[in-house]
Amino acid sequence: MRILFSNKTRVIGLLACVLVTSILILVCEIPLNNSRQNDLLKDKSETALAEPESDPAIIILPGIMGSELEADEDHSTFYGGNIEKGDTVWMPDTVSDALESVKDLDTSFISDITLSDISDLIACFKFISTNEKGESINKILPKAVTKNDKQIGTLGSYTELYNTLYKKYSDSYDVIFFSYDWRMSSRDNAKLLDAFIKDKGFTDVTFVCHSMGGIVAAQYLTLSADSAALTERVITIGTPYGGSPKALMVLQDGRYFNFGVLQNNIRDLALNMPAIYELLPTEYAVLSEGYIENDGIILDNEETKNFIKDLARFEKDEESSGTNKLLYQNALDSQSALISEKGHIISDDRFDVYMIAGFNCVTVTKIVEENNLFLKTDKTYFGDGTVSCESAAFYNGELFDNPVYFVDGVDHRSLVKDSDTLELITSIIDKDGQINKDDYNNKKIVDYEDITLRKD
Template identity: 25%
Template sequence: MDQHAGNQPETTLVPGNLDITQDAVVIVPGIMGSELRDASTGRTVWGLSGVRWLIDAWTRPKGLKALHMTDAELDGAAGRLEPVQLLRHSAWTPYLKGFEPYTDLISAVHACVAHPAAVLEFPYDWRFPVTTNGRLLAAAARRHLSTWREHPAHTDAIRARVDQRPARLVFVAHSMGGLVAQAALDPFHDGDLPADTRAVITLGTPFHGAVKAAAILNTGHGAPAPLPHQRLKSLCTNLPGLHDLLPQYLCMLDGADARHLTPADIEHLGGNRELARLAADSAAKRAAISLPGHRAVVGTNQTTAQSMTLRDGVLHTHCHTVRRNSDHTLVREPDGTLKLFDVQGDGTVHKESAALGTAVTHLPLHHGAVASDPFALRAVQEVLREDTHLGPPMGGPGCGLDIPDLARPGHPWELSLTGLHSPAGITCRITTADPTRPAPPLAPRLHSAGHRLAATITLPAPGLYRVTVTTRDRRHISQMILAADHP
């Protein structure tokens, strides 16, 4: 069995069902979205279930030690850690906050295919460069397509379709997984793979990078940072995969101008100069790779870092960005200063970084929930079923949810909702994300606070919690928060 194949239930094709595609689907998770285990001991080092493990991982001195890149791995030697499967449990990291499991996305994809064998789950070692994992994905996708075309259910599926053609590939990729899929479609790996690909669906992919990646590398410069944030910075300082997420657009505000980040900037703020250089080269090469039938699902309405300034080694992020005129000059105010635009995003990736082309569905979602939201999953299913539009009507605008990523049990913190002026018809619930430790949900009381709604919340005990807000238009916006005692 392919090491990347997931555990799939046995089903049979429903004859004549035109909502079932004959195509082969590959699901590619984002950074930290694959379970990793030690190849020599079999011990899982990332992706275990249970909140206790998460708290230990982020607060104990050696909680993430096994994930740190070794010198041999930085030289390209892989295999010390093995990717096992896509995350099946909720997870959390500082800055990137909560990760919903991929179980709902996997189920949504299986509902659209002729047989479970048509679906390949592609876990990968997200610590390594995007180019490395793209090469592995290209080979795995080719094997998957060839195997599926020989499957008896493939022949039955073709007979049941109006478009009676052999299967092609559809990539469904979340976050960094979209960059891996783009790298896989480099003709250098497999010259026929782009032609054998019908569509690429990306969910919150930072095609132009994310300012938060730079903020992670700068943790602790200029001000004390909570221990989990320090742990993430220590892990990512020499992590090629994180450097591949650094912003590649004009994000550095420098006086009256804006410019790109340089490898020297990355070293100055706490990253690795050589990894930054390699990441920039890799991003430039990926930009020339087209994505066949690309559709993007993009999270919006959330407060999102879009630009930065760097002073005395300390990074300051800003929730606005610059734009160009048609002649490629920067848009400026009448006095010559830069005109700044807040385009928002999904809390991690700003809206314009996650969109390529015009086939885009905007949804008011946080980054970790883009691959699990029912509307996003409907959008994926519409493409898989070869409909002509990307999902159902989007309805109302939803709202923006802003909460910290880490809280102390017993200490109050503030929840903020933007885009709303009245609490009428708005519900907010806070539930535990650990099914082994059920607890009564919290229902904080919302109040108007200028052009937003707010609530003061105190979590009773350590754990991973899910904050869910339901708006009048029945939109659900959710985000995770970890409650833990930390230095």
């Protein structure tokens, strides 16, 4: 049986998924135990969309929430219906349809929800939630996709990108959308990616990575010398290598849409989700410019760690202090794996890396605290609305030693749909990076020194 929704629960499900989406999209992974990983590896076709095999491949790595998820077991009492193994749980079809019909979802619509609906919303949160070890409470897998799918990725977010690459390159490359469980750690997903590539026998791989997908690719490059040898090029699009301060807003305060009645539930969901922690600003981002100001003092790296672990308070709970220490430490270890004495793996001269970042969209750069409680944010136009340009293109305060392209006025989610950005991506592939400004819209896509930020 497919998931069944009443009219009321259809709206409730829509709102719940929007709120959960808001939590996760703010901050661009639940470890499977060994037996579950082995089961997933037995049929890697469950995680990718691919045409017949050949040596070279273009692999699209979506960002957080970009892959649909499905139930790996039967489940009951979910919005008045039943879930059977194989049913879509991120996002359920009825919710996807509703979202497609809603064009102007805003704070006022969210605030219309009544107190009688809260228990239903909480039930939705619980289905995708994780325990204190970061393990999924319910069995969930990445949803298999096929070449016949009309939409690629959650809500068709990657349809334009996939279709552009498939139409242009499918005669000479396998063009693959690699679907993965975005709740897992990026390192676990990198290991699954490695197994998939080896199983297919690819020898020349081009990664086209959006948001967190670029972190998965970076983790893949650290796994072995084979990973480096099999990689032809990496193209990143709005990847938050330096993290996002908004992750702390969600972890500390469950703050989004000013929807105070559910802040506690949103925070509880975020506290045990490993992906959120991996998207906190990294050590090198803190060293270059701190992102937490508490009682008028900008925190250094050690002060930042201590604040997140032990001090960050939740205004709805006077007894609260700190976050999930295990998951935070795991995230710090995962971030550290990308750094060596030579610097960040993504700037290693063994790899051809091309970076794309959006700007002139209002983006949070700093969290201002008072007495360990969230107070306000500082913002800039030097970002895509979710990921700052410093996070996407800078290391220790300096521009990455890679070709970097800045796209004017295109927000984080739209970067993989924007026609000029897609043209830039194909130019990079066609000319093996040897492109000039006449090969793309150089009025909209500029070098760092040509950036002009809005002043309003």
